[in-house]
Amino acid sequence: MTDCFVRVALDHPLSTLFDYRCPSDGPAPVPGTLVNVPFGRREAVGLVCEVTAHSDVPPDRLRNVTSVCCSCPPLSADWLALAAFAADYYQRGLGEVALPALPQALRDASRWDRLFAREPRYRALPAGREALPDSLPVRASALRRLAAALLAEDALFASDARALHPKAVAVLDAWCETGWVEREVVDPFAAGHSAAAPVAVTNPTALPVLTDEQTAALDAISGAHGFAPFLLHGVTGSGKTEVYLRALAHLLERRPDAQALVLVPEINLTPQFEAAFRARFASLAEGAIVTLHSGLAEGERARNWLAAHTGHARIVLGTRLAVLASLPKLAVIVVDEEHDPAYKQQEGLRYSARDLAVWRAKQLDVPVVLGSATPSLESWWLAEQGRYTRLTLSRRAVADAVLPVVKLIDLEDEHRRGRASFEGLSGPLVAAMKTRLERGEQSLVFLNRRGYAPILSCDACGWVAGCPRCSAYVVLHKPERALRCHHCGWESRIPRACPDCGNVDIAPMGRGTQRIEEALAQAVPGARVLRIDADSTRRKGSAEALFSDVHAGEVDILVGTQMIAKGHDFQRVSLVGVLNADTALFSHDFRASERLFAQLMQVSGRAGRAGLPGEVLVQTRYARHALYHALTRHDYVGFATSTLAERRDAHLPPFVYQALLRAEGRTLDAALAFLQQAAAALHDIPAAERVTAYDAVPMTIVKVMHVHRAQLLIESGSRAALQATLRAWLPALRQLKGVLRWSVEVDPLDI
Structure with missing residues (x-):
């Protein structure tokens, strides 16, 4: 038997595949297999992309594959095609896309044996649930942590238990002998271990009654065959999540082995989505609903990824990184809050999860649903052109719930009348919060600036x-x-x-959120004030705990940043106050007004969701601005129409396609000189005749960590011409010197 050769993608900036020899006495890898190979003076995990009988590399330079990850099923051809498309479109090496998309545990060959080992897991028996809380010494904190985790989870894996107590397995085995705990050994990633049982929706008679618009949207999504992109434009509180749940239920009833991918923009939105999905699909087997996001521990993320990869997970809920998860039986994709900038990765591979979700749906010939109360102008334009099917939910789903009344507090007029404000809180806003406090209702104060x-x-x-x-x-x-x-x-x-x-x-x-929190305690005496922002939610699980306090009615006034502005269903909030929104009106970024309008529409939608009359008070010095008037009318369609007309006249996206070359140097002159050389190199590229290159300029924040930054924007009315230019330009850029690093971003959001 002769040797075969594999071409392997490694996490390396070059798009080159590296050839290795597979010894004849070892396992024969196939495309999609993970292998451990020597690379320079170290070893690295790579992905087999091709298997061939010949190699152009001289035999004396070929090195052998060190080991093959036989326990992990190979990644599918569809997944490899997705990675190849992302690498080609975003101008990165294939390995730079494929390897970072995998959990860290899979990228470390030393952890393969442990990751795929048959691992014991423990469950608390009724006797243990009764005895454990009172049987442990008060000062035995590690034992108490272990017992609390065991009682909180359906099953506790040994690897997770060891992180809580150094002798966890011995302790758990002793509890097994006592009759408090049962032990079983499972292989959760074995091929064929699936939850492909018919789905029974929990308490179907208790489901909310759909509106006519929800029913029409559900019928369109459920009746779709093949690739069908839907833009679900629903006002806040219109029941978009209920449409997602019903559509997934219909799918799993028809195809019990199918998989669904649901994307949300931020980690703090996953707990409430996960709770809703678990409650609705309680009949699914354990592990059939998993989450994927960067906040998970490495072991948990690896288990969840493998559950999706082996087909055991039926519903995968995650942030943008989940769009690159391996889902061999993917049948529908949902992108909630599709307008959110968080779907665009801002470092490393700068991809758009929303755009990749649409491409992946087209590749697999399955439906994709993009939901938002304020769709991105790119998606809205595609719907206007008929390339997306627009589904509209124009009213709130709860029978007696209506959209809140939006009023503007003219700060200039307040000043002229001699009406005093307190730390940025106007008199009308303070009075409105006091009224809600007397009624036992909640208020929300939005300020998108953390700190004091x-x-x-x-x-x-x-x-x-x-x-x-x-x-x-x-x-x-x-x-x-x-x-x-x-x-x-x-x-x-x-x-x-x-x-x-x-x-x-x-x-x-x-003023930041900390200062407003302090001011509210004085302006509204007796109110229970809670702040939710990136500073108050640093610890794992803290955001979920704080939001639970809000939902439980233990908070009178909630103050926070964009973390509280979208996705949350606050039943008792009847007043929303918006502070310091004017700063975005004068931004140099042409997308600033679109983001501000979406942000204000989203945060306004937190009021009056459960039938309480909702009111939104926006403090502004520019009460006559067209954006605010559209906001008072809840007129997204009018705002989108006028803004798209402005974009067309100014030759801005979505009517042109852009790419941004960024350079970082020890001095600003070095960064600018590099970009000027890069611009000169465009003259030798034929496709660049259809591309416009602007002057190199410093970035808004010129210096970060002693590194100076500048950028060069190129754009074209043809996506194909822009892509052809980038492919020809990159080799020339790699020959240039003088900067610490440079990067190309396709379809940039921040310019």
Whole structure:
């Protein structure tokens, strides 16, 4: 038997596949198999893309495959095609796409044996559930953690138990002998281990009655055959999630072995979605509903990914990284809040999960549903052109729930009338919150700026606290008594006096969520105020716990950033106050108005969802602005129509296609010089005749972590011409020197 050769993709910037020899006495890998190979002076896990009987590499330079991951079923040809498309479109190496899409545990060959070992798991028996809470010493914290995890989970795997107690397995085995716990050994990733049983929806008689519009949308989605892209445009509270649930139920009733992928934009939205799906599909086998996001522990993410890869998971719920999960029986894709910028990866492979979801649905010939109350203008334009089928939910699903009344508080008029405000909270807004407190209702205050104040300055000499590593001001975080850079993470204590002139009267300027939280406690006495932002939810599970407090009615006023603006169904919130929205009106980014309108529509939708009359108060100095008037009418269609007309006249996306070349250097001059050389290289590319290249300019935040940044924008009315230009341009860029690093981003969102 002769040797065969494999061409392997490695996590490397070059698109080259690397040839290796497979010894004849070892297992023969097939495309999609993971292998461990020598690469330079180290070993690396790679993905077999081709198997061949010949290699163009001289025999004396060929190296042998070290080991093959036989326990993991090979990735499918469809998945390899998805990775190849993403690599080609986003101008990256195939290995740069394929390997980072896998869980870290699969990219480490030393962990393969443990990952695929038959692992014991433990379940608490009724006797143990009764005895364990009172039988452990109070000071035995590790034992108590182990018992709490065992009682909280249906099953506790040994690997998870070891993270809670150093001798967890011995303790659990002892509890088994006592009769408190049962032990079983399972292989959750064995081929054929599936939950392909008919689906019975939990309590079908208790399901909400669908509106006519929901029924029409459900019929269209469930009746689709082959590739069918739907844009589900539903106002906030219109029951888009219920349409998703019913559509998935219909699918699993018809095809018990089918898989569904549901994407959400942020991690903090996954718990409530997961709870809704588990409640509705309680008849599915254990492990048939899994989540995939970066907040999971490595072991849990690997198990969930493998459950999807082996077909055991029927419903996969995740953030943008889940779009690259292996799902061999994928039959429908849902992208909730499809407009959200969080679907665009901003480092490494800068892909759009929404766009890849549509491409994947077309590749597999299955339906894809893009849902939003404020669709992206790209999706809206495609629906206008008839390339997407638009489904509309124009009213709220709850019978007595209507859209909230949106009112503008003109801050200029308040000032002219001599009406005082308190720390940025206008009199009408404070009065409205006091009224809700008296009624026992909840209020929500939205400010998309965390920290206490964005600036700390000295009135005497004009000093402003800045980051020594970035061209940005540091943010004051009063509870932590720290100044923190939100770009690089640099932190220092708050100075007692101005470092330039010694003035002790340094003061914060502007307001963040911490300062508003402090002000609300004084402006609305007796109110229970809760802040939810990136600072208050750093610990794992903290966001879920805080939102539970809100839903339980233990909070009177919720203040927060965009984390609270979308997806959450707050039953008791009847008032929403919006602070400091005007800053986005004057941004240099042409997408700023689109994002602001979507943000305000989303946060407005948190009010009045359960039949309570809802009111939204937006504080602004520009009450006559067209964006705010469209907001008061809940007129997304009018806003989208006028904004698309402006984009067409200005030759901006979606009417042109763009790519951005970024360069980072030790000096700004070095970064700009690199980009100027790159622009000159375009003249030698025939396809570039249909491409416009703009001047190289510094980025908005020029310096981050002592690295200077600049960018060069190119665009074309033809996607094909832009892609052809990029393919020919990249080899020339690799020959240029003088910068620390550079990257190309296709379809950039932040310019």
